[in-house]
Amino acid sequence: xxxxxxxxxxxxxxxxxxxxxxxxxxxxxxxxxxxxxxxxxxxxxxxxxxxxxxxxxxxxxxxxxxxxxxxxxxxxxxxxxxxxxxxxxxxxxxxxxxxxxxxxxxxxxxxxxxxxxxxxxxxxxxxxxxxxxxxxxxxxxxxxxxxxxxxxxxxxxxxxxxxxxxxxxxxxxxxxxxxxxxxxxxxxxxxxxxxxxxxxxxxxxxxxxxxxxxxxxxxxxxxxxxxxxxxxxxxxxxxxxxxxxxxxxxxxxxxxxxxxxxxxxxxxxxxxxxxxxxxxxxxxxxxxxxxxxxxxxxxxxxxxxxxxxxxxxxxxxxxxxxxxxxxxxxxxxxxxxxxxxxxxxxxxxxxxxxxxxxxxxxxxxxxxxxxxxxxxxxxxxxxxxxxxxxxxxxxxxxxxxxxxxxxxxxxxxxxxxxxxxxxxxxxxxxxxxxxxxxxxxxxxxxxxxxxxxxxxxxxxxx
Amino acid sequence: xxxxxxxxxxxxxxxxxxxxxxxxxxxxxxxxxxxxxxxxxxxxxxxxxxxxxxxxxxxxxxxxxxxxxxxxxxxxxxxxxxxxxxxxxxxxxxxxxxxxxxxxxxxxxxxxxxxxxxxxxxxxxxxxxxxxxxxxxxxxxxxxxxxxxxxxxxxxxxxxxxxxxxxxxxxxxxxxxxxxxxxxxxxxxxxxxxxxxxxxxxxxxxxxxxxxxxxxxxxxxxxxxxxxxxxxxxxxxxxxxxxxxxxxxxxxxxxxxxxxxxxxxxxxxxxxxxxxxxxxxxxxxxxxxxxxxxxxxxxxxxxxxxxxxxxxxxxxxxxxxxxxxxxxxxxxxxxxxxxxxxxxxxxxxxxxxxxxxxxxxxxxxxxxxxxxxxxxxxxxxxxxxxxxxxxxxxxxxxxxxxxxxxxxxxxxxxxxxxxxxxxxxxxxxxxxxxxxxxxxxxxxxxxxxxxxxxxxxxxxxx
Numbered sequence: 001x002x003x004x005x006x007x008x009x010x011x012x013x014x015x016x017x018x019x020x021x022x023x024x025x026x027x028x029x030x031x032x033x034x035x036x037x038x039x040x041x042x043x044x045x046x047x048x049x050x051x052x053x054x055x056x057x058x059x060x061x062x063x064x065x066x067x068x069x070x071x072x073x074x075x076x077x078x079x080x081x082x083x084x085x086x087x088x089x090x091x092x093x094x095x096x097x098x099x100x101x102x103x104x105x106x107x108x109x110x111x112x113x114x115x116x117x118x119x120x121x122x123x124x125x126x127x128x129x130x131x132x133x134x135x136x137x138x139x140x141x142x143x144x145x146x147x148x149x150x151x152x153x154x155x156x157x158x159x160x161x162x163x164x165x166x167x168x169x170x171x172x173x174x175x176x177x178x179x180x181x182x183x184x185x186x187x188x189x190x191x192x193x194x195x196x197x198x199x200x201x202x203x204x205x206x207x208x209x210x211x212x213x214x215x216x217x218x219x220x221x222x223x224x225x226x227x228x229x230x231x232x233x234x235x236x237x238x239x240x241x242x243x244x245x246x247x248x249x250x251x252x253x254x255x256x257x258x259x260x261x262x263x264x265x266x267x268x269x270x271x272x273x274x275x276x277x278x279x280x281x282x283x284x285x286x287x288x289x290x291x292x293x294x295x296x297x298x299x300x301x302x303x304x305x306x307x308x309x310x311x312x313x314x315x316x317x318x319x320x321x322x323x324x325x326x327x328x329x330x331x332x333x334x335x336x337x338x339x340x341x342x343x344x345x346x347x348x349x350x351x352x353x354x355x356x357x358x359x360x361x362x363x364x365x366x367x368x369x370x371x372x373x374x375x376x377x378x379x380x381x382x383x384x385x386x387x388x389x390x391x392x393x394x395x396x397x398x399x400x401x402x403x404x405x406x407x408x409x410x411x412x413x414x415x416x417x418x419x420x421x422x423x424x425x426x427x428x429x430x431x432x433x434x435x436x437x438x439x440x441x442x443x444x445x446x447x448x449x450x451x452x453x454x455x456x457x458x459x460x461x462x
Numbered sequence: 463x464x465x466x467x468x469x470x471x472x473x474x475x476x477x478x479x480x481x482x483x484x485x486x487x488x489x490x491x492x493x494x495x496x497x498x499x500x501x502x503x504x505x506x507x508x509x510x511x512x513x514x515x516x517x518x519x520x521x522x523x524x525x526x527x528x529x530x531x532x533x534x535x536x537x538x539x540x541x542x543x544x545x546x547x548x549x550x551x552x553x554x555x556x557x558x559x560x561x562x563x564x565x566x567x568x569x570x571x572x573x574x575x576x577x578x579x580x581x582x583x584x585x586x587x588x589x590x591x592x593x594x595x596x597x598x599x600x601x602x603x604x605x606x607x608x609x610x611x612x613x614x615x616x617x618x619x620x621x622x623x624x625x626x627x628x629x630x631x632x633x634x635x636x637x638x639x640x641x642x643x644x645x646x647x648x649x650x651x652x653x654x655x656x657x658x659x660x661x662x663x664x665x666x667x668x669x670x671x672x673x674x675x676x677x678x679x680x681x682x683x684x685x686x687x688x689x690x691x692x693x694x695x696x697x698x699x700x701x702x703x704x705x706x707x708x709x710x711x712x713x714x715x716x717x718x719x720x721x722x723x724x725x726x727x728x729x730x731x732x733x734x735x736x737x738x739x740x741x742x743x744x745x746x747x748x749x750x751x752x753x754x755x756x757x758x759x760x761x762x763x764x765x766x767x768x769x770x771x772x773x774x775x776x777x778x779x780x781x782x783x784x785x786x787x788x789x790x791x792x793x794x795x796x797x798x799x800x801x802x803x804x805x806x807x808x809x810x811x812x813x814x815x816x817x818x819x820x821x822x823x824x825x826x827x828x829x830x831x832x833x834x835x836x837x838x839x840x841x842x843x844x845x846x847x848x849x850x851x852x853x854x855x856x857x858x859x860x861x862x863x864x865x866x867x868x869x870x871x872x873x874x875x876x877x878x879x880x881x882x883x884x885x886x887x888x889x890x891x892x893x894x895x896x897x898x899x900x901x902x903x904x905x906x907x908x909x910x911x912x913x914x915x916x917x918x919x920x921x922x923x924x
Contacts (some may be wrong), residue, residue: 006683013905040588048900057900062840130681167899199721236776312898333893340897349897376510378524411903414896415876421882421894432883433810433875435802436774437629438510441873443475443773 004031006325007094007109009084009260011037012138013311014045014292015115016066017318018325019076025326026076034107035076036096037426038083041139042068050168052177053149064375087264090287092422096340110309111287111325114261114274115318118254118293118309131230133248136168138394141380145249149179152246157182158290161235161245163221163452165192169251170204173213176249177344178373183212184243186219186235195339196402197354199369199390216243224248253425254309256294262370269296271307278331280321289324291295291317291332301352301399301420310337336420347411350402350419353390364393368453372446374408376438385409389416389426389452392459395423398454401447408440415447426454466493468787469571470868470907471498471546471722473505474600475776476754476783477577478528483784490537491786496678497538500545504530508624509773511604512630515611516637522605547725548575551750561701573749573787576723576736577780580716580771580803582754589686594694595710598630607711611641614708619644622747623697623707625683625785627654631713632666634803635675638711639806644703645674648681648697656865657801659816661831662850665866669808678705678752701836704924709797718756733769740793742783751786753794759794763814763861763882766821766822770797799862802872811875813864814882815852828923830915834908836870838900847871849912851888851919855907858887860916877909888916 004324006022007266008015036438043066051057079096085104086095111151120130120135128138134145152158162169162174165187176183185192185208191201192215208215220238227233234242256273267275267283273296275283280295282288292314296305316332322328338351359363368389373382390399400414403409419429429451430454436443444452468484470477496787505528533540541558547559547566555570568767582597584590588875596607614620619765624631627649647654647670653663654670654677670677682700691693705707713815718735729737729745735758737745742757744750754776758767778794783794800813822829830851835844845868852861863878865871879892891913898905906914 045838045840045900045905047905048840051841052902056842057840204526206839310898312896312907315905316471317895331893333890335895338895338897340899340902342899344903347902351895351897373550376507378507378519379509379513380518384767410899411870411873411897412876414874414894414907415880417895417897418877418880418884418886421890422880422886424880428795428883431778431793432799432876433775433797433813435800435813435879436509436772437802437872437875438507438513439803439804440802440809441774443507443509445774445876 008035010115013314014318017319021322022325039367050171050175054178071371110321114290122222130226150272164252186216273307288320300334349403349410351417366457391426391454470575472577473504479780480783484787487788512633512637516640537711549806576752592694626714646676734774735769751783762796798877809872811865811872828919853888853914853916872889
């Protein structure tokens with residue numbers, strides 16, 4: 001049997017998981033694996049960047065799960081600082097550029113994996129290219145931000161502006177507070193954490209303010225003001241306000257990095273992500289797979305494709321792709337939209353549909369919101385916990401859960417994530433046999449209390 | 463319409479939840495509710511007793527969710543210190559005894575709720591009646607133990623022996639350590655926490671020893687030795703050893719308190735618990751309901767009836783019974799056997815079947831055990847976490863999960879509890895969209911890592 005050639009574009013979670021899993025199934029005599037990575041790092045936890053910046057994680061390298069050398073030791077020919085600049089699908093080859101020397105070359109493949117990830121949205125604003133304006137998607141991005149922070153370290157009254165109040169925004173706000181910055185978060189919506197409904201976002205808002213983080217809602221950034229050395233000085237908004245800043249972090253989301261795929265004519269979805277089948281094979285292309293932050297995934301609750309960049313999905317995609325490439329069989333059935341986060345002591349979680357998602361999906365529903373405690377109320381570590389639940393009218397099917405609360409709140413969202421996957425009704429959720437003991441839960445877990453209220457609401461709605 | 467008469471026997475979780483829910487649905491003009499309770503307390507958290515004894519919960523009354531006066535304010539005629547001593551089913555009446563005056567009376571009912579709870583197993587041993595030997599099932603039991611402890615408080619080198627190493631045993635061991643006792647746990651099995659498989663119990667064993675708790679496996683208690691005032695002095699075992707003790711706590715399980723039901727000819731199961739249908743109506747009796755620690759419940763995984771005394775089930779039973787009594791409709795579909803506990807910093811959880819349960823149920827299965835961390839490995843609060851998973855051969859259905867680990871481990875069992883309820887395969891578990899962020903989970907949640915290993919194991923087994 002001739003040796004097959006696998007080319008992997010992108011050396012982070014999805015790409016290198018795929019390469020590793022393929023290698024587990026096929027040795028170097030059967031499968032030759034070449035992987036190209038533009039950056040300086042492989043297989044790192046981008047989600048860990050805020051905790052490295054904030055100082056909870058001591059060093060950058062702690063975020064690296066596997067180094068280039070470790071991959072090479074497993075017979076993966078990994079080329080760092082090498083960008084793939086063109087896909088020649090009819091020719092079965094990719095054109096690469098060495099980012100240090102500028103030299104280019106073609107590499108042929110039998111099988112191709114595209115794992116090009118996502119990039120932070122950078123609005124086209126005056127001054128956006130100023131020194132001190134940072135996105136935080138890749139570890140290279142994180143290193144650049146850390147360099148900026150360390151340059152100004154030690155000066156008094158340092159100020160940071162975070163643009164955007166999604167996961168990355170609030171996590172970076174916390175990290176910058178931990179580094180001693182005075183932090184302002186500018187965001188467009190009515191409340192931070194637009195991944196939650198505004199009534200739940202309001203709880204995050206209040207908590208951020210209690211932590212001394214200034215949040216400005218309805219803020220549209222119009223300009224980055226710079227000093228005479230080209231470094232950021234302040235951020236201006238449409239309302240005419242100026243927020244002084246020694247550093248600006250962009251946390252306004254990411255978009256799939258799919259220019260290569262688009263140029264090659266691969267199918268892209270509404271959000272620009274690559275479209276694949278359930279085995280993560282690019283639709284209509286027998287020998288090309290794609291996964292991670294550059295693809296769209298099936299939202300099992302809304303019944304549509306979505307771009308949900310998350311390390312945990314990327315790892316699963318890689319696993320599935322590697323099985324397929326290696327001649328095995330695995331699928332990624334889709335997501336229910338689970339995400340957890342924290343800002344200081346406040347835990348934040350969601351799964352399934354928010355009100356706007358349910359409306360957009362054409363669903364009619366009721367909502368139920370309850371307040372309870374993370375443990376038995378009398379137990380000393382009891383913390384407040386608010387749960388909002390959406391249930392479909394008539395079918396009584398669980399549609400989504402949002403949670404905001406103290407330590408022990410966030411991972412409770414997994415209960416709802418599994419129930420959503422199973423298509424349970426809120427009545428079925430009420431009867432779930434969940435772990436109970438005073439240090440872990442009230443006798444009715446808060447998720448069950450929310451389900452009881454949702455049952456009443458759906459009954460009242462007829 | 464004539465006023466209906468509801469009589470409730472037992473004033474704790476199941477009984478008073480039933481009474482409260484029935485009252486919500488029907489006012490006093492429609493339904494007259496009389497409840498009898500032998501003890502001094504109503505609606506308390508028996509599960510909280512170890513934390514009150516251990517000092518984490520300041521006072522006994524913190525464990526009481528609703529006092530007799532609060533129940534009476536809702537038009538429930540609650541008679542404290544009144545024991546029901548006979549059920550006259552053909553006559554539709556119960557005979558009661560006032561435990562203070564000794565006077566007896568008959569009370570008629572149209573509908574009857576039996577919520578007589580459970581009682582600690584007290585082996586018939588010489589000296590078992592000695593002062594200082596305590597079970598801890600009811601709040602009255604807890605108060606008696608507290609009185610004993612306070613009598614000897616302040617003396618040096620106090621020693622406690624806990625007989626049994628199930629949930630109550632290990633929680634009481636921790637409580638007694640917290641009160642400054644030197645604690646020895648005597649238990650019959652090869653490892654503590656027989657609610658886990660022995661390989662997982664061994665982790666609990668090691669942790670208890672690290673905390674300075676002496677555990678003695680294979681220990682059969684033969685005698686309680688007393689001093690000349692009739693107080694406990696030591697505990698003797700079949701091996702001929704004597705363990706000095708100022709106090710002895712019995713944690714060898716509880717049995718349904720169903721003598722009344724048995725005498726009245728109500729149907730009982732193999733473990734002596736009352737048998738009900740899915741609406742918690744006693745089988746074959748239109749106007750009698752039963753719930754809480756005195757009934758058997760359907761184990762949805764093993765497909766058999768079991769006695770599982772747990773406050774969280776009792777509360778759900780009460781809710782279901784109250785709906786039925788009040789003319790509504792609700793059911794308790796059964797349990798999957800979820801339980802969580804802790805001993806000092808170690809969290810312990812289980813759901814579904816252990817190896818011996820699966821064998822007894824006639825199932826063939828594989829096991830997979832993995833070690834991971836509660837959070838991303840690089841996050842500062844990362845703690846070790848071990849997960850054992852059972853999956854059925856051929857069907858690949860999840861059968862059970864056991865977890866032992868640091869803070870953040872135990873409630874992860876809920877993921878498996880929901881998956882078991884939904885009848886998921888381990889392959890489906892691998893694909894679950896669980897909450898991921900570095901402070902909450904590794905990129906592959908430990909439960910998913912266990913599922914991956916179970917998938918491999920079931921595949922290898924053919």
